[in-house]
Amino acid sequence: MSRLIVISNRVSRPNKSGNQGGLAVALAQALRESRGTWIGWSGEVTDTFTGHIGFSEDDGVKTATIDLEEQDVDEYYNGYANKTLWPLFHFRIDLAEYARDFEGGYNRVNQRFADTAAPLIEPEDVIWVHDYHMIPLGQMLRDRGHRNKMGFFLHIPWPPTRLLVSLPHHNKLVSTLFAYDVVGFHTEEWLESFRHYVEREMGGSVNGDFVTVGDRTIQAVACPIGINAKEFAEAADSEAARAMLDQIRASLQDRAMIVGVDRLDYSKGLEERFNGYARFLKDNPDQHRKVLLTQIAPPSRGEVESYQQIRATLDSLAGRINGEYSDVDWTPIRYVNQGYPRDKLAGIYRSARIGLVTPLRDGMNLVAKEYVAAQDPDDPGVLILSRFAGAAMQLKDALLINPYSPEEMSDAILRALAMPLDERKRRWRAMMDSVEQQDISWWRQSFTERLMAVDRDTARVEPETMDG
Incomplete structure (x- = not known):
């Protein structure tokens, strides 16, 4: 069985208090079954980013975390993720803040996650990236030569095209999603919004679950998350x-x-x-x-x-x-x-x-x-x-x-x-x-089974990476 590599902004280590969310429980189960690793930010701040990886294993779940600089947290997390993407993707364009420093920090931190993950990934590993913090990460891993099966899941809404186009460099950000093999959304509405953007703004085409832009075709699916x-x-x-x-x-x-x-x-x-x-x-x-x-x-x-x-x-x-x-x-x-x-x-x-x-x-x-x-x-x-x-x-x-x-x-x-x-x-x-x-196990299995079935031998040229 292929190992599963989960990458997300934060890592949730198993605990005995029973306070973990359903997503953390489901991913932990999948990681145990596949002997996989969960990679993300430790939540800690360091004076200078060194790339040091903190390894841990709790209740059979391996984690690998990095500390970020205060500037990283301010620009990537508090800035681009939570002052730009979060309000925009929740249709609150009036609250969205657009700043070059935010976008630069977002790309810098995603590069740091890519540098962290790259040496930990083996050729047969299956990679599952989560949420809006990590949209360009798949492209950055492709740039480092990784041809692994890669999926991405967005846990928030996908906004209508008329709102998304207000984001500077929106086309380059969305193009990085075409580095993945399977991209998931919770509902048909969010999926339809994504397809509409691809057709109207990128000249792409849709054929069932398959979405094509240029020489790259991905599967884009609606897969509603559940609870246990x-x-x-x-x-x-x-x-x-x-x-x-x-x-x-x-x-x-x-x-x-x-x-x-x-x-x-x-x-x-x-x-x-x-x-x-x-x-x-x-x-x-x-x-x-x-x-x-x-x-x-x-x-x-x-x-x-x-x-x-x-x-x-x-x-x-x-x-x-x-x-x-x-x-x-x-x-x-x-x-x-x-x-x-x-x-x-x-x-x-x-x-x-x-x-x-x-x-x-x-x-x-x-x-x-x-x-x-x-x-x-x-x-x-x-x-x-x-x-x-x-x-x-x-x-x-x-x-x-x-x-x-x-x-x-x-x-x-x-x-x-x-x-x-x-x-x-x-x-x-x-x-x-x-x-x-349609509980949490159904959600996880539905997405990972589709991802595991991808034939990477048919992969074609990935789109241009997002500018810093």
Whole structure:
């Protein structure tokens, strides 16, 4: 069996706390099976980049990490990745910052990852590169003579052509994707956006899964990521989950809880969610004291100004809504800026009558699937889901809403609270079937099997590399 080499911005080492995300668990399993290696940034900063590789092996998973300079982190990670590509790919062109230093740092760090990975790659290895931090990496490895089977998976949306063309050197960036053999997206919508760009801006052609530009043909596929549904359902029955469930129910005093769990990010629609909930309270005074919203939002990317702004906005909104509607023994919003281990999180999900997942744009959104998996089959809650999340393509039995509409969100909350048990069970069962069938193992196997089947002998000339 060929070894699998995974390359991503950060490396997730196995741990015994159970706090790893589903992606990390799935990749770790594949790496164990193939005796592979996970390569990425250590998360540490060094005064001078030396190229030193830190090797480790945890629970059968080998990792190889490098430290980056402070300038690298500022330009590549905080800059191009999170101030340029992230907002642009989430349709927030108004927040995207374009700077030559950012682009230069992005290419420099990708070159450093290529230099790190190159001596670790054997001729028969299969390489799987992940996410927007690493788009040009495949081309850089080809430039170093590697003819291995290589795949790339984008975990965020692919923007419409009319937005992507605002990115300086967009054509050169996209052309580097043609160094890979298989490129994956979560949904048909993101895949269609990619195909449209290739046809309109690169003069390419599409034939089924095959996309051709010049002398290079790749497979571009939609392959929705899932969760470990069985494991998450079991976590919801664990001792820690039951203790959390009992604790929350005692505090609710027979009130219905709505839960939101999101990284503190403007793409998650948190401001719109608070406004929609405020509209519900305004429209339904008879529901006061009968319901409350628990919003869990761990901070992220605190060095980026737009993230500082969203935190300040939510602090203000939560305070205003609680100030306007609270009573001495009832507060309508519990706003929590910390994360929880997965077993406790499963208990939180199960205790909630409504899961409120309202991103303005999301590649997939696994919180929606975790909420479904954590429910009690005999008394499941109701998922309210943004139609702009990738998960909406699969979870069609959720109450799908436009997160920009406070009225629509308010109506959906009222409908969910009044939904009969039979309807809740029917909707939950249909969603759970999807979550179980297309789980994280299905996703990983679907993509890697397609990649393993590539015939590299038919590889043709790769496109010009991206300029620095």
